[in-house]
Amino acid sequence: MSNKNDTAKPSGLTRRELLGSSAALLIGASSPVQALTVKGTPEWKPLANNAVPPVDTDAGWQFFTDEEAVTVEAIVERLIPADDLSMSGKDAGCAVFIDRQLAGAYGGYERLYMHGPFQDGTPEQGDQSALTPKQRYRLGLGALNDHCRNEHGATFAELSGEARDQILAQLEEEEIQLDDIDSLVFFEIVLQNTMEGFFADPLYGGNRDMVSWKMLGFPGARYDYRDYVERHNEDLGFEPVSIGGRPDWQA
Numbered sequence: 083m084s085n086k087n088d089t090a091k092p093s094g095l096t097r098r099e100l101l102g103s104s105a106a107l108l109i110g111a112s113s114p115v116q117a118l119t120v121k122g123t124p125e126w127k128p129l130a131n132n133a134v135p136p137v138d139t140d141a142g143w144q145f146f147t148d149e150e151a152v153t154v155e156a157i158v159e160r161l162i163p164a165d166d167l168s169m170s171g172k173d174a175g176c177a178v179f180i181d182r183q184l185a186g187a188y189g190g191y192e193r194l195y196m197h198g199p200f201q202d203g204t205p206e207q208g209d210q211s212a213l214t215p216k217q218r219y220r221l222g223l224g225a226l227n228d229h230c231r232n233e234h235g236a237t238f239a240e241l242s243g244e245a246r247d248q249i250l251a252q253l254e255e256e257e258i259q260l261d262d263i264d265s266l267v268f269f270e271i272v273l274q275n276t277m278e279g280f281f282a283d284p285l286y287g288g289n290r291d292m293v294s295w296k297m298l299g300f301p302g303a304r305y306d307y308r309d310y311v312e313r314h315n316e317d318l319g320f321e322p323v324s325i326g327g328r329p330d331w332q333a
Contacts (some may be wrong), residue, residue, distance in 0.1 A: 088151030137182050139175060144185035145216065148179075149237070150223045154180060154203035156239035158276045160246045168297045169290070171276055176227075179288030180219075189216040206271060215275075222268035226253075239325055246251035284324045295322040 143151050148302060154177045160169030171177075191214045196295065200212040213221070230238045232247070238246060252258045253269040261266060279288030281295075283303065295302055302322035310318060321328065 120213050136285050137179050137198050139287055146181050152239045153223050157272055160250060161273060162274045162280055168293050171280055174280055175288045175290040176279035178277045179274045179286055182287050184216050184219060190214050218268060221263040224267050225263060284328050292322045
């Protein structure tokens with residue numbers, strides 16, 4: 083019989099030896115390194131590391147035709163009407179926000195898979211349409227004005243506020259059939275984009291003067307809230323701050 087002490091030692095490093103060699107490497111890597119010294123005061127600017135170009139609200143329409151723009155403004159004015167709490171969706175720049183989004187990557191669904199086959203899905207599967215946002219707005223706005231001319235003798239924007247409210251309600255309930263696009267699909271994308279424009283950072287063209295943030299008491303894109311997270315049910319009196327700062331910060 084062989085003795086256990088005569089068993090051959092396994093080749094290579096043992097676990098103990100491996101751990102020991104790793105510790106030696108860590109000790110060697112922890113030798114002092116001279117700290118980098120920054121001379122002077124570095125100048126910080128909003129969006130310097132992840133720049134998002136601010137929307138130029140005075141640059142004219144980038145996607146909408148003039149008639150389409152007037153129609154969208156008339157829609158968002160009724161979806162978010164002016165009241166004692168805030169200005170209307172039109173005055174808040176929601177149409178500008180939508181126009182710039184359609185002129186960019188969102189308009190063509192550039193970040194979504196848009197190759198067929200296309201077929202109706204379940205509600206849980208979400209939107210399965212082959213139409214991009216650009217196509218939905220172009221078809222929907224044209225069909226909406228065609229319907230208004232045929233039924234009311236005027237474009238949507240030329241109708242009274244009450245008549246516009248009724249038509250929007252009919253679109254939502256699918257009581258109006260638009261040519262080339264489902265009425266509910268069109269209504270839902272306009273409603274969604276209007277809400278986004280009203281509550282998004284002003285950098286993107288909507289929420290003018292941070293009107294919705296002031297209405298809600300939302301403090302905006304502030305850098306650090308650690309001193310305030312435990313102060314519950316207290317009005318801190320913060321003035322909202324956009325990603326690009328506040329208007330009074332501009333030189």
